[in-house]
Amino acid sequence: MDRSVEIELIDDLLGLQAQTPPFLDEQWHRESLERYYSPDIFRREQAQISARLPQIIAHGSALPEPNAYLTTEVAGRPVLLTRNEDGAVQAFFNVCRHRSAKMVREHEGCEHRFRCPYHGWTWNNIGDLIGVPHEKTGFPGLDRSEFGLVPLPCQEYAGWIWLSLDSDSGIEVEHHLGDIRHDLLAMDAGSHKIFATETREIKANWNILVEGGIEAYHFRVAHKNNIADLFPDNLSSCHSYGPHLRSILPRTTLASLADQPREQWRLRDHANILYSFFPGAQFLVQSDHFVWIRGIPLGPDHTRLELSTLVPGSENTLAKQEYWRKNHAFTVLTLDEDFQLAEDIQSGLASGANSHLNFGRFEGALDTFNRIVDQAIA
Numbered sequence: 476m477d478r479s480v481e482i483e484l485i486d487d488l489l490g491l492q493a494q495t496p497p498f499l500d501e502q503w504h505r506e507s508l509e510r511y512y513s514p515d516i517f518r519r520e521q522a523q524i525s526a527r528l529p530q531i532i533a534h535g536s537a538l539p540e541p542n543a544y545l546t547t548e549v550a551g552r553p554v555l556l557t558r559n560e561d562g563a564v565q566a567f568f569n570v571c572r573h574r575s576a577k578m579v580r581e582h583e584g585c586e587h588r589f590r591c592p593y594h595g596w597t598w599n600n601i602g603d604l605i606g607v608p609h610e611k612t613g614f615p616g617l618d619r620s621e622f623g624l625v626p627l628p629c630q631e632y633a634g635w636i637w638l639s640l641d642s643d644s645g646i647e648v649e650h651h652l653g654d655i656r657h658d659l660l661a662m663d664a665g666s667h668k669i670f671a672t673e674t675r676e677i678k679a680n681w682n683i684l685v686e687g688g689i690e691a692y693h694f695r696v697a698h699k700n701n702i703a704d705l706f707p708d709n710l711s712s713c714h715s716y717g718p719h720l721r722s723i724l725p726r727t728t729l730a731s732l733a734d735q736p737r738e739q740w741r742l743r744d745h746a747n748i749l750y751s752f753f754p755g756a757q758f759l760v761q762s763d764h765f766v767w768i769r770g771i772p773l774g775p776d777h778t779r780l781e782l783s784t785l786v787p788g789s790e791n792t793l794a795k796q797e798y799w800r801k802n803h804a805f806t807v808l809t810l811d812e813d814f815q816l817a818e819d820i821q822s823g824l825a826s827g828a829n830s831h832l833n834f835g836r837f838e839g840a841l842d843t844f845n846r847i848v849d850q851a852i853a
């Protein structure tokens with residue numbers, strides 16, 4: 476992030492601690508419940524958000540060398556990512572052009588050609604059809620150039636691999652990010668490596684899981700056994716950049732900056748910075764590493780999460796490995812508390828006990844996020 480923005484954010488947060496809070500909404504807010512369980516709203520979210528907007532689907536290191544590939548799913552569609560001989564990343568539907576079998580079943584590997592497991596049609600890793608068993612007999616006159624793998628818009632940017640399912644609009648990651656791109660670039664993901672990844676299948680709507688990370692009201696109670704003492708009670712700020720959010724959750728040590736020269740202020744030493752890059756990617760930036768949370772909505776009340784800790788690529792000592800391992804475990808322990816609460820909320824919603832949820836004046840980020848989703852599916 477820009478240095479001037481960093482100083483401004485710290486000023487805001489010190490102001491919050493001095494009881495001149497700029498981050499209180501005028502009113503508290505009531506939110507209706509349908510967005511958290513309606514199959515119709517979920518279908519619209521999938522169509523207008525997950526299947527239309529650029530999103531991060533992998534760290535660049537997931538395709539470490541020419542001919543590396545990986546398979547994944549985006550909005551329920553099977554996707555194949557390849558890195559070609561020239562090092563460029565390409566994306567295709569992982570679907571055979573003969574009779575639509577899944578082309579590649581493995582999760583990752585290194586291949587320069589892919590043979591469909593059903594009848595053996597074969598493509599190279601830039602999507603050209605290069606083999607059809609019994610072609611002359613079965614498919615006389617077949618023009619192979621019309622049967623390449625179906626490409627998808629894909630771009631490698633800021634150390635991440637981005638994909639869109641919207642072939643008509645292509646992909647413009649910088650445009651999608653707007654001004655928040657400077658923060659993403661400053662994280663320098665390309666010089667980091669993934670230390671560990673864990674996957675969770677959570678019985679909760681994806682919106683509830685995002686909301687769980689963008690307020691500090693719950694820290695003192697929900698996280699009383701681990702992080703609560705690191706943070707002042709119920710203190711956070713949130714700024715939106717188009718559909719993206721930057722939430723700052725200051726630590727108790729932030730107050731000490733008031734007595735230090737501004738040139739020495741470094742926000743990430745005294746706060747957790749949580750970015751919500753719309754849709755589907757959250758980054759929890761801490762002093763010397765960050766955590767990437769990839770949210771994959773599977774149904775109105777069902778979400779897969781992949782939690783990855785990224786650490787500087789140069790720091791490989793045994794002592795550092797142990798330090799990262801502890802950090803990763805601590806983060807996962809804390810997030811698992813949030814996920815349990817999200818599942819509890821989802822079943823609470825289904826009970827019919829409430830007609831609305833209530834967001835306090837200091838929980839305004841949740842309302843902001845819900846309006847972003849509303850706008851995206853309008």
Ligand code: FES
Binds near residue numbers: 572591593594595
């Ligand atoms: S479905 Fe792939 S070769 Fe037949």
Ligand SMILES: [Fe+2]
Binds near residue numbers: 688693698809
């Ligand atoms: Fe939490």
